Amino acid sequence: MLDDLSNQFLPSTVGGLAAGAIFALLALGYTMVYGVLRLINFAHSEIFMIGTFASLFVLTTMGVTGPLTGFALIGMLLLMLVVSMAAAGGAAVLLEQVAYRPLRKKGASRLAALISAIGASLFLQEFFALVVIPAVFDKAGRNTTGVPRLVDRDVVFTIGNANVRTDHIIVIVAAIAMMVLLDQIVNRSRMGRGIRATAQDPEAAVLMGVNIDNVVRMTFLLGGAMAGVAGMLYVMEYEVTQYNEGFVLGIKAFTAAVLGGIGNIRGALLGGFALGLIENWGAIFLGSEWKDVIAFIVLVVVLMFRPTGILGESLQRARA
Amino acid sequence: MLLEVNDIHVYYGKVAALHGVTLEVSEGEIVALIGANGAGKTTTLKTISGLRPLARGRVRFQGEDISKVPAHKRVALGIGQAPEGRGIFPGMTVQENLLMGAYGRKGDVSGDLAQVYEIFPRLAERKSQYGGTMSGGEQQMLTIGRALMTNPKVLLLDEPSMGLAPMLVAQIFDIVKEINERGTTVLLVEQNAHQALQLAHRAYVLETGAVVKSAPASDLLHDPEVRAAYLGGDLGVA
Ligand SMILES: Nc1ncnc2c1ncn2[C@@H]1O[C@H](COP(=O)(O)OP(=O)(O)O)[C@@H](O)[C@H]1O
Ligand SMILES: [Mg+2]
Numbered sequence: 001m002l003d004d005l006s007n008q009f010l011p012s013t014v015g016g017l018a019a020g021a022i023f024a025l026l027a028l029g030y031t032m033v034y035g036v037l038r039l040i041n042f043a044h045s046e047i048f049m050i051g052t053f054a055s056l057f058v059l060t061t062m063g064v065t066g067p068l069t070g071f072a073l074i075g076m077l078l079l080m081l082v083v084s085m086a087a088a089g090g091a092a093v094l095l096e097q098v099a100y101r102p103l104r105k106k107g108a109s110r111l112a113a114l115i116s117a118i119g120a121s122l123f124l125q126e127f128f129a130l131v132v133i134p135a136v137f138d139k140a141g142r143n144t145t146g147v148p149r150l151v152d153r154d155v156v157f158t159i160g161n162a163n164v165r166t167d168h169i170i171v172i173v174a175a176i177a178m179m180v181l182l183d184q185i186v187n188r189s190r191m192g193r194g195i196r197a198t199a200q201d202p203e204a205a206v207l208m209g210v211n212i213d214n215v216v217r218m219t220f221l222l223g224g225a226m227a228g229v230a231g232m233l234y235v236m237e238y239e240v241t242q243y244n245e246g247f248v249l250g251i252k253a254f255t256a257a258v259l260g261g262i263g264n265i266r267g268a269l270l271g272g273f274a275l276g277l278i279e280n281w282g283a284i285f286l287g288s289e290w291k292d293v294i295a296f297i298v299l300v301v302v303l304m305f306r307p308t309g310i311l312g313e314s315l316q317r318a319r320a
Numbered sequence: 321m322l323l324e325v326n327d328i329h330v331y332y333g334k335v336a337a338l339h340g341v342t343l344e345v346s347e348g349e350i351v352a353l354i355g356a357n358g359a360g361k362t363t364t365l366k367t368i369s370g371l372r373p374l375a376r377g378r379v380r381f382q383g384e385d386i387s388k389v390p391a392h393k394r395v396a397l398g399i400g401q402a403p404e405g406r407g408i409f410p411g412m413t414v415q416e417n418l419l420m421g422a423y424g425r426k427g428d429v430s431g432d433l434a435q436v437y438e439i440f441p442r443l444a445e446r447k448s449q450y451g452g453t454m455s456g457g458e459q460q461m462l463t464i465g466r467a468l469m470t471n472p473k474v475l476l477l478d479e480p481s482m483g484l485a486p487m488l489v490a491q492i493f494d495i496v497k498e499i500n501e502r503g504t505t506v507l508l509v510e511q512n513a514h515q516a517l518q519l520a521h522r523a524y525v526l527e528t529g530a531v532v533k534s535a536p537a538s539d540l541l542h543d544p545e546v547r548a549a550y551l552g553g554d555l556g557v558a
Binding site for chain 1: 371466
């Protein structure tokens with residue numbers, strides 16, 4: 001047992017950080033939408049799924065069949081990033097327009113919005129399984145789709161007995177860069193001020209001249225774009241996707257958001273990395289098939305002691 | 321006439337909160353709107369600022385019918401509201417809260433910021449404190465200051481003295497007077513009728529969603545019915 005621990009601790013840490021980076025990116029969308037609308041956007045996992053297929057589409061269209069290096073690799077990664085962000089961000093905005101806005105305008109209950117969210121989630125899964133995947137990718141809609149390797153698993157450096165590979169570095173660096181960018185947008189830009197004001201007190205925000213519809217649209221766009229980044233990195237790192245690829249990952253990312261304190265952007269980051277690490281460390285003792293269980297045990301235990309998560313709500317901070 | 325509210329009817333669900341409220345505010349005035357809890361004072365202000373839709377009637381501002389203009393656009397027209405129960409942004413600093421008031425404005429607002437700090441020296445001292453950690457009186461000053469930062473032609477104040485100690489109440493009323501003297505028209509909602517009537521030029525009395533009296537404020541101070549209902553009978557008038 002102790003041998004396992006000392007052998008596997010550092011490698012698990014590296015794997016945990018890569019997984020955590022993806023959880024964190026996805027958690028941002030849950031947390032931002034919750035902060036602004038008090039809505040759990042259940043279909044966010046499908047926005048992520050759309051992001052994975054957008055990247056796959058780029059790889060297929062560009063005829064990538066094996067690893068790239070140098071500028072070709074960088075160019076391909078950037079292209080995937082842009083296309084996935086645009087597809088996922090656009091899908092999120094459309095989702096809000098179709099599934100949530102009409103209910104909001106009618107003053108429907110939050111329960112109605114949640115049911116609409118679950119419906120949208122199922123619709124998007126089925127739409128991909130029945131229409132998009134067969135038509136665009138010429139594959140059976142419900143099978144797992146393999147993704148060609150884009151980045152060689154070269155070891156860049158080692159920490160103790162842990163190999164840190166190129167793909168790990170890309171995932172972690174890209175995720176952190178995107179999160180810093182988002183944090184700057186929310187904390188520095190005018191639209192970001194509108195988002196924070198709306199989260200803290202929507203009525204007062206309107207009295208300042210904030211257009212809530214624009215804020216909500218922007219929130220979905222930013223959250224969706226981050227899910228697009230997550231989808232792109234996921235496809236590169238794990239090299240698979242399918243119509244319901246977002247389901248378990250979405251629940252874990254939501255867990256990460258709750259863990260960090262739902263509504264709190266920095267909390268989502270912290271929760272994502274914490275969850276990735278805990279899962280992978282826990283798997284040393286219990287085996288990797290226990291990963292999903294570990295994630296939820298952690299959630300329950302944390303919430304018992306800190307019901308508002310590690311950092312508490314803060315996009316709105318102590319809103320009455 | 322700066323602001324005309326004409327026979328407005330407003331509902332929460334199927335229940336009418338206002339049935340036919342009419343009032344006017346001319347430039348330079350302080351107009352008080354008094355009435356018991358639940359009379360519809362807040363609803364009246366929210367309808368003027370656009371937070372509540374109206375079922376019937378109209379709101380005119382500077383001669384234009386603004387009944388259909390969305391709330392966030394009324395701010396730029398010159399309608400500023402300090403909401404009831406404060407409604408500051410708790411997770412923003414005092415200065416960030418004030419700058420939110422200038423959210424829809426273009427150009428340099430540092431002059432207006434300096435002016436707000438001049439009116440509320442207390443806010444200047446606490447610039448970088450989070451709104452949520454301020455005392456009740458300070459939060460009240462902050463909502464008023466923030467509404468001033470929208471550069472309003474008419475300032476709608478919803479119970480600025482609510483929950484404050486008597487000394488602070490007097491201070492807030494002094495500040496309202498000062499704001500008016502600097503050129504901003506004020507529509508003041510108050511349960512603290514005595515002080516509101518002493519400050520205002522004219523006043524309306526609202527009862528269960530309708531205006532039952534309107535007169536110069538000094539007349540209402542001596543009106544037997546108003547004294548009995550809102551000024552605590554004879555004890556209310558010093
Ligand atoms: N959000 C709401 N939902 C339902 N009824 C409301 C709501 N807000 C106010 N009301 C009702 O509308 C009436 C007027 O309320 P309000 O305008 O807040 O009065 P005031 O500000 O004079 O105390 C009251 O009968 C109140 O119960
Ligand atoms: Mg009220």
